[in-house]
Structures are given as C-alpha cells and as structure tokens.
Amino acid sequence: MLHIVNKSPFEKDSFTSCMHHAAADSTVILIEDGVYAALKGSAVEGDLSKAKVVALSSDVAARGIEGNIADGVDLVDYAGFVDLVTDGNGVQSWV
C-alpha cells in the first residue's frame, strides 16, 4: 500500500495520522509541503521509522532541504513516484 502525504506536519496532522495507521510494510511518499516531515531532527522524526518513507526529490530541492533529510528517507523522482503507485496493492492520499 502506498500512502501519499502532501501537507507539512507543522500545518496539519495528516502525516502523523498516516504514520499511526500505515502498516509497517507499507510505503509513504512525501510530496509538496509534506516533504518537511522528512527533516532531520524535527518533532515528528520518530514517526519516520513506522513505515518506509520516501520523499519527492523535486519538492525537496524546491524547498532547499536536500542537505537536511533524516537518515533512511530515500528520494524519488516522478518516475519513481509512478512506480510506487503501480507496484503496491493500492494508494491512499492523506489530503
């Protein structure tokens, strides 16, 4: 299962809700302001270990935080995003 989070965890609680519901073997992709959840040392960093978390590289770059991403969070491009959507057994957007 792929979960998509597009809002900052400091604006809405969609990331936190998602991480509390996502199965351990699911993948969470952070896009748009959602990439702020991948910041190293943030208040929500502990949630990142609850599932596999990746972040959209272009949205990370647009916000200038490439050098400050938590360990274990991989970056993917749009082609990788599409693969994650098609590889799993479903997709859920936490809008």
Added chain:
Amino acid sequence: MKISVQINEGPYQHQSSDSAYNFVKAALDKGHDIVRVFFYHDGVNNGTRLASPPQDDRNVQQRWSDLSKEHNLDLVICVAAAQRRGIVDDGEAERNGKDATNIMDGFHISGLGQLIEAAVESDRLVVFGD
C-alpha cells in the same frame, strides 16, 4: 496499468495541479493508460480558458489542454462544483441562462458518476489536492 487522477485544488493555489500534471506526464512516459482526470471542488478552476498568467510563468490551464490534445486525455469537470464556481460550457450556459462560456478546450463538464466510473475502471485512483 490503468490510472485515474482526481484534482481537488485550483491552479496556483498550492501545488497540487502541478503535482498531478507532472505525475500524469511521468505515467504516460512509462506507457501507462490515464483513464480520466477528474477535477473536483476548487479543481474545476483548472478548466477556464480566460486566465492570463504572466508570460514567464507556466499556464496551468493551457498545459492541461495541450496534454489532453497530445494524449487524447479525458478531462472531466464536476458539474455541481463548476456551477458554484462559474465554469460554463455551452450546455450549462443554456441550462442556467448565462450569457457566456469559459471552458477550456479539451475539458468537459459531467457528473460525479464519471469519478466513480473512473475509479471502478482503473487499477489506481490517485488523489491530489487539499
């Protein structure tokens, strides 16, 4: 794989119309079939032809229209959301007594049934927006 996309957010609002556009392009590049793009809530504002963004900025509405032409995409605008926000085609202008239309080439106005049908006929429905 058959993929449909739902967009709930207007152009230039946050980023979701751009995200959806880039996702659809990447999916098409990989050979996937985009069954339908459904514009809901403020997302219907992606379907006006009367916007004039600065020339050095992207034209979100035109970009969808061009992609639709290139790949024969089915761009559907929710009728109830469109009526509330003044997105009008010939049929809606006549039905509601309006003196103008503003729908962008490549879009058409239809009902929520089109979203349900897209979800049923696609392997994935990806939602972008607020």
